[in-house]
Amino acid sequence: MILQKILHTAGKFPDKTALQYGRRSYTYAELITEIQTRAGAYQAGISQATVILAQTEALENLLDLLACMALKKAVLFASSQLTSDQIEGLRQREKAYLLEQTWPKSEESIRAEIQPTTLTDRFLGVLTSGTESVPKVIWKDYQSWVTAFPHQSDVFGITADDRLLVLDALSYSANLNSVLHLLWQGGTIVLTSLKSAGSWVQQMQDERITSVFMVPSHYRLWARSGVSLPLLRSLVSAGEKLEKSLAETLLQVSPQALLTEYYGAAELGHISYQQNEEILQHQFSVGKAFPGVRIHIVDQRIRVESPYVSPDYRGINTVFDLGLMDDDRLVLMGRAGRMFNRRGLNIFAEEIENRAKELRFVQEVAVVGLLREDLSHEIYLVFSATYPGQNSVPYTRQLKDHLLQSLPPAKQPRRIFEWRNLPRKDHGKIDYQAIVRTLADEDSPEILALPA
Incomplete structure (x- = not known):
């Protein structure tokens, strides 16, 4: 399991750096001592089986997670976007202990032994996004993650020689998965923050980073012409579609790297992946099945047979995403919750977005539906643009003309807006709910461009 592997690395390479975050760092030997010391303190004072981690510093939450794992407790990361009422609702519903600060250490602190675990032990709850009600929890057991780790490697x-740069937004399960995987592997984690994005390239050079995990929006913040990072050997992207132009830039920036885009879901784990030239050649695909996974299309719904499925979804094996198989490659037709109805016609947001992305100036695009009283949707498109040069025709007009030529009338957006930046959740994914809220407020000053 994870902690046993960390303990093994600490025995063989005690002085190897395991974790680094700003000026703080832990060798593997120091990390084990910290885990056992915290676990000893929490063992005496926390009787609940579930703990909500709500410290302000990401490294503290990560250390608390490892300490709780040592005690066979399950944890929930309180995202910075959760309200106090949502956290309190979680605490009550899950009968959890809210851990908001580290207990002070003393010389009398007792180091707890790391308790043995099994594949079916639940250790992590992934929170779904929500704005009003208490978020839903998707529970992970060790099987759903640890059995995937050898294939991820x-x-x-x-390898164990890698130094991984990953964002400190650990409530996003893909970031946390990357961290725990590399600690399991015996490598070095370098946590960074979004506010330091302007210095990421320098940080990668100074810290001799060889591997990066980010969502596409965060790769865009540093991957550009003129940047050269020859030490990078592995780049992994997930969470949103990795567009061809960004993939080309990443491969230019790091010509020795293996670039991987993977598709998955919190409920189902890793589903498919594609790499390097495959990403460039198959723009609308999300690749072939991840090792150990079998993909089936049933009534256009994606179903998987996989050991990585979260325990409460075994037997369901779908999150109702829609897709098709092109030879052995999966093509997403629509993500769950992003299919809209217009006068009886089902419209997929991805189809419209993919058409918009055919124009090189479209950097990011989001299609949303505003529900009408008759339960049909008004479709809106919001995009941000790159500015390669002087343009004589407004981008909104160019995009509208392109969609008029490439989509039937029933699938045309009612309005198109150009925004400087699309709103995001703290883990970097586009916040579609924020877009809907903005568009629903007709007097909102955030709508900066004239409608097309």
Whole structure:
């Protein structure tokens, strides 16, 4: 399991750096001592089986997670976007202990032994996004993550020699998965923050980073012409579609790297992946099945047979995403919750977005539906643009003309807006709910461009 592997690395390479975050760092030997010391303190004072981690510093939450794992407790990361009422609702519903600050250490602190675990032990709850009600929890057991780790190492090209740069938004389960995987592997984690994005390239050079995990929006913040990072050997992207132009830039920036885009879901784990030239050649695909996964299309719904499915979804094996198989490659037709109805016609947001992305100036695009009283949707498109040069025709007009030529009338957006930046959740994914809220407020000053 995870802690046993960390303990093994600490025995063989005690002085190797395990974690680094700003000026704080832990060798593997120091990390084990910290885990056992915290676990000893929490063992005496926390009787609940579930703990909500709500410290302000990401490294503290990560250390608390490892300490709780040592005690066979399950944890929930309180995202910075959760309200106090949502956290309190979670605490009551899950009968959880709210851990908001580290207990002070003393010389009398007792180091707890790391308790043995099994594949079916639940250790992590992933929170779904929500704005009003208490978020839903998707529970992970060790099977759903640890059985994928050897394949992640092989597919992503990651070894114990790697130094991984990953964002400190650990409530996003893909970031946390990357961290725990590399600690399991015996590598070095370098946590960074979004506010330091302007210095990421320098940080990668100074810290001799060889591997990066980010969502596409965060790769865009540093991957550009003129940047050269020859030490990078593995780049992994997830969470949103990795567009061809960004993939080309990443491969130019790091010509020795293996670039992997993977598709998955919190409920189902890793589903498919594609790499390097495959990403460039198959723009609308999300690749072939991840090792150990079998993909089936049933009534256009994606179903998987996989050991990585979260325990409460075994037997369901779908999150109702829609897709089709092109030879052995999966093509997403629509993500769950992003299919809209217009006068009886089902419209997929991805189809419209993919058409918009055919124009090189479209950097990011989001299609949303505002529900009408008759339960049909008004479709809106919001995009941000790159500015390669002087343009004589407004981008909104160019985009509208392109969609008029490439989509039937029933699938045309009612209005198109150009925004400087699309709103995001703290883990970097586009916040579609924020877009809907903005568009629903007709007097909102955030709508800066004239409608097309």
